[in-house]
Amino acid sequence: MSVSSKWVIAPPRKTLVVGVADMVASNDAGAELVTYSLGSCLGITLYDPFAKVGGLLHVMLPDSKIDSAKAAASPAMFVDTGVPRIFQAVCNLGADRRRLVIKVAGGAQLLDPQKVFNIGERNFQVFTELLQKNGYSIQSRDVGGFASRTLRLDMTNGNVSIKSPGMETYLI
């Protein structure tokens, strides 16, 4: 006998918050991974739609060479050390590298004609170079501009939504 949908109560959704220089990998299809206030930082999501395994990484700086001690202590601070780790983490939970859907948001840019302060741009550049070198491509991205962003990865279906202050939420 089927039950009217009106009587089905969904269990509370688990929200896993990813801080700056932090990452979370999960195989909980009922969870949502969220990271707040991505400015020049990048929020990188990986999702295997078949295994329903995904991960979210929030990196702040492009290059770990500036501080190797810091990179060892918190690899998710840097693009070049954080990205390999989030790939490893989702694969450890049963994701298949060949099925991974890769999305990225953030990398906001200041008005800086000299481009000394363009950390957002360099974060994205280092990330794309790293992916290319390893034969991956980005499925969708929402990078650059002046807005800071909150990013959510819905582990049920891999949807990635973006919300900026004073703006409506949209999917990428």
Next chain:
Amino acid sequence: MTAQELVANAKDLKIASQAALQLVGLLDDPNADNDDVVRVLRYDNILTAKLLRACNSSAFALSEPVSSVDQAILLLGHQQILQMVLSLEFSAAMTVPLAGYATEAKELWRHSLATASAAELLTKGGLNFEADPSVAFTAGLLHDIGKLLMNQVLTEDMQAEIRGRIKTDQLSRVDAERAVIGTDHAEAGAALLETYKLPGDIVEAVRNHHGPVIKPRLQLSALIHVADVAAHLAGSAPGWEAFAISVDPHVADAFQVSADRLQSLVLEVRESFERVDQLMSMA
């Protein structure tokens, strides 16, 4: 509308207690010492109680409990105490949501703290600029205080117009504010602090933090400009179109900031900001 009109028409704007404003005033006095700080605090019981509670929080891990302002200054130093008092005082006024900028309650305050700790760091970072660390910290703390005033007049239509100017003309947020309203949050903040008769270099820094004065010689505004940018890059960028900030083309040279140095600076700002943030959440 001028900045002065904005200040004159401000409603219910309680920025800080008399004691806190007097302490900022002491920053300008080369002869001020610990006794002066104690004297100001003595008349503000609530502030003293808050200060002692913060000193006794686990963040400082002091071996014995602190029970007086004199003792607190002796153990933690006069600069640390001054920064704590100012942070405690201004947090109440600046922990408010600003509809005009689409910021949530804690965001303006967190950004102010991040900029303050960045400014203090910059005075110690071997850059070719001499500034008193407490003055730099205070200027960082107050640099965006004009947003409290602007928020009172920014209607939704004005916000939409400002955002439009940013998008179509690639204006900075502060230039777009000036184009639409006739003044901006930096000018408004400076005008407000002038009415409190705060030290001139702090007022200068607040007024010019988006248009830093570099020649004939570097002013505090240049330091706060870099601190503000570093705070944005370290993950503290509140409100809509938060990155629509024009970086002064000469400021990197003036402070000898290279791409690598910038990354290290952002890293340091992040760490010191997290420490301060933790400290304040305990207070």
